[in-house]
Amino acid sequence: MTDTPRISVVMPTWGQGNFIRRALESLLAQELSDWELVIVDDGSPDDTAAVVEPYLRDERIRLHRLRENGGLGAALNHGLGLVQAPFVAYLPSDDIIYGDHLESLASCLDAAPDAVLAFAGVKHEFRVPGKGVLFRGTTTGEIEGYGLQLVQVMHRRGEERWVERDELTTDDLDRMFWSKLRTRGRFEGTGTMSCEWVDHPEQRHKVVREPLGGINPYRRRYRVRRPLRFHTTVGNHTDEVEHYRRFRERPDTPFAPDGLRILLVGELAFNPERVLALEERGHRLYGLWTPDGHWFNTVGPVPFGHVEDLPPDDWRTALRRLAPDVVYALLNWEAVPFAHEVLGACDDIPFVWHIKEGPFDCISNGTWPQLVDLHTRSQGQVYSSPEMRDWFGTVLPEVAAGGRSLVLDGDLPKREWFEAGRSPLLSERDGEVHTVVPGGPIGLEPDLVGALAREGVHLHFYGDFHRGQWGPWVAEVQAAAPGRFHLHPQVNHERWVSELSQYDAGWLHLLRSENGGDLRRADWGDLNLPARLPTLASAGVPVIQLANEGAVVATQSLARKRGLGLFLDEPASLARELRDPVRMAELRESVWGQRSFFTFDHHADRLVDFFRHAIGAGR
């Protein structure tokens, strides 16, 4: 085609070989035929190109294939760089448009010269997988809570470009592009419904948006090798580029003469870079990641480097070829099904299974049988607390009797986050007591906070207090502890020591244990060592927890044994303790002196020795 068409349609696509025909057929059925289409295949791993092939005989249609996935923004910009028409429309490969769609949008722009963008009404059936429930929705503008969607938009061609992955990954199209257009003119609705935003579980915004999507599901699906800057309409901002720079940019450690080739299997949770402690000791790390899991279960390609991934599609062959010295499978319940699958493929390869959270989750979500296999059929088991090991002893006594176990918290931070110097105590400035809760204030009832406030004890809460879940709690505590309750934004690893060391003490989860010393009655709160324990320890902050006399509680026995903190019985006596400078200084120095125990590095040699033991035991 030599003449410039009236409309350019940009179709970004990734992995939708079985959707794209629907979209193309709906375009071919348009009443208006003066369009061109640029399909940008953003590194599809499936047969998209073959499916599109027959359509390329239509000279209005072009296909551009990007070798690697570069993200929605880059794909759209690639398309914008190729198109000619004065109007640009979008047709994501999983959506469809009705016969009058392009015509009505173009007429709308023609009729409104001051409008930069026209939007159509859109049909949307909300579907709930597993329930077969359909909620039907149509709107003449934005779908509530989602903003304008690509399929409903046509805009005048211009110089503006979409935000790309290097800058930000988000589900917020306004932030990616529409906001730039808004500065150039108004947006005009056609008032008619002429397309469908097709609801299905693989939609991009669903893999981006927490809690079902998020940074790790996104990374895994598109196999993003670079660290991400990630911020969705519902979650917190994450900048892996800065966070992991020092790890990523250093050279690989040379392989030690007796170095092990360790295949990490599953997911690495909150403090994933800890595994570099193994690499720093001259071991070589490989990764094979669970295809499921939540946004907070870190999977590869890891953003801090030095771990080589096995190909997810044909991992069995790769595993046989690699024949690692040991498989180190971990960590939370989300990893259990995949770790179990890999266990089944590791006939001759020593297999070590490390569990944190938790056996009760596995029971309630139906993966208990696989978890039992991971314990009974592996060459070594690592438990995150002695209490968890003993609990397993009550349910799988033959495993406990096997003596192939180690106790090690599976999600300890890397030592680098512990290196900063301490800040002065807030209490030295105003003479009052300042405590900190670095995350969900579990069990901190407003009455308790109020009672402590009356004793001159402040509470500083770090977290996403503005986002829903803790909102009502914040309001109640503000009323109960006027002037002594303070909100702070979440604090990253980089600032743990400098920020948290200002406090006299920090709160663990306040949980009343009901087990009375009987492990069979234990619940997760009893067995767990929460992530905030090493966070507080990094800054030398003594921890506060409920006094659970006579009960088996992992945080309690650890804190008692190592002298790490205080035990709340009733508020007045806790306040007295907190106000005792001698006692508190002693405690603080005790925690500060032991803090390396809370780094993963401290235990790395012990873990490697355990691997060697498992390898020696053979399969």
Next chain:
Amino acid sequence: MPTWGHSHFVVRALESLLAQELADWELVVVDDGSPDDTHAVLEPYLADPRIHLERLEQNEGLGAALNRALDLARGELIAYLPSDDVVYEEHLETLAARLEVEPEAVLAYSGVRHHGDRVSEGAIEGEALQLVQVMHRRTADRWVERDELTTDDLERMLWSRLRARGAFVATGQVSCEWVDHPAQRHKVVREGAYSGLNPYRSRYGVRRPLRFHSSVGNRTDEVELYRSFRERPETPRAPDGLTILLVGELAWNPERVLALEERGHRLLGLWTPEPWGFNTVGPLPFGHVEDVPRAGWEDAVRRLRPDVIYAQLNWQAVPFAHEVLTRSPDIPFVWHLKESPFHCLGEGTWPRLVDLCTRSDGQIYTSEELRGWMTAMIPSPNGHLPPLVLDGDLPKREWFDGEPSARLSKADGDPHTFVPGRAMGLDLELVDELARAGIHLHLYGEFTGEGVTWLQAAERLAPRHVHRHGLVTQADWVREFSRYDAGWLHVFRSRNGGDLRRATWDDLNVPARLPTLMAAGVPPLQRDNAGSTVAMQRLVREPGVGVFLRDARELRDELLDKAHMEPLRHRLQEVRGQFTFDHHADRLIDYLRLVIEARA
């Protein structure tokens, strides 16, 4: 201890028993036909002389397993420990002590932890007393067994009879856990998504027809319903008879497939492992279909060499049908789709549906409209056989045979309409409008949950015109429903304006109640959606057998207009046979043969 397939749980339960403070107990484990290595896991525990294992060769159900144990037990006090639960160390002691001080009591129950860290002092809200929390005196009463009833309601299975004999007393202490996990028996029994009659049958491999009534669903009696089909002899194989492997699920009217067997074809069955309650899967309760075991099905299929795979029907079958398509490349494969492509989109199985529709050798769609929609979305590759149109869930002709009753309107002069299932789209406003026009509305079913709330509101609104009736089985369709002047299909306003791309599932669907109405000879009633493409509208407009709602008063006049309705009913009598599966069986076989020839 009743157990089935709990080899990964049973050790936990046993260890909690071994840790009891009270040591004077015996344990009878009844393994109700476990398919896993339960026996091997239990083996080491049998060295304890207090522990006995009784193995049932086939699964017989919870009631029979418990009764076997009651027959074998020697203690004066009987406690239960399901193999997935846990007792705390003082559990037996406190229950026994309670019964000792309450000689009048027949049963003692403890408090119970459940769903993680929740606790209940007695029965958990919404549940009967659970096995793990109970101890009762030795009794001649026995549990209800499968021949009589399958249910999740333990009250109905035993407790109610014990109640008649004495008091139930509480220990007031939490001394055990009812362990919450997805594979619990009550979860597969109680009707919901992926649970109910067919998931139950499928899990336990029950070969007999079931009498089934869960605490939330409708009563089903397959024993009576299918007796005549089950008890007749097999049809001799025809000389040119096909061996047809049914794959997936058979939905509401499963016995329809016997129309193929009656024509001398041999039927095999291979069923989706994850049916919903109403997706009928084998072992089929009406016989004459040989099941292929799901474990190792590829070998079995190679051995049985079916002429054709006939895979079907609703979205729940798509993942398994896709697996069979992918792994049986050498056998001609026909895919029959009913409900629905929209569900597949929502479930994330659309890509697999597309494979089923483009890589199979033949496709069957339930309506012209569904075929049109699918082929507009995914054009058939050139050279393929054109798809066939056939409603995949038509009833067997036998249900059309009953004797009609007199119409109610003849007696009282008012039109009577009925809804043969959930009142889809009949909002209260419409109920009111109908009642004001003097049109009666008869509702059928066992009403639970939201259905009850709606029904009560409708009854308040139109007390003289809304009537409720119990569930009606296929055998009573004609007798019961022929009393009405018209029957409601789903009530909705179509908005597609004739453009298939704008269609919703309501537009493409042929609801199961349409053939039900045809069976009873009752004119189907629906909103007038002239100008839109609607499958169930076309199906009744073409032969001129439908009634259409525009206005309630106009509808009343139409229903009472003999000159209009009599010829309509007459036409309906002429065409109703087309709504049996049998009517289309030869056409279906011809299509299967075409597919087989095309492959050869």
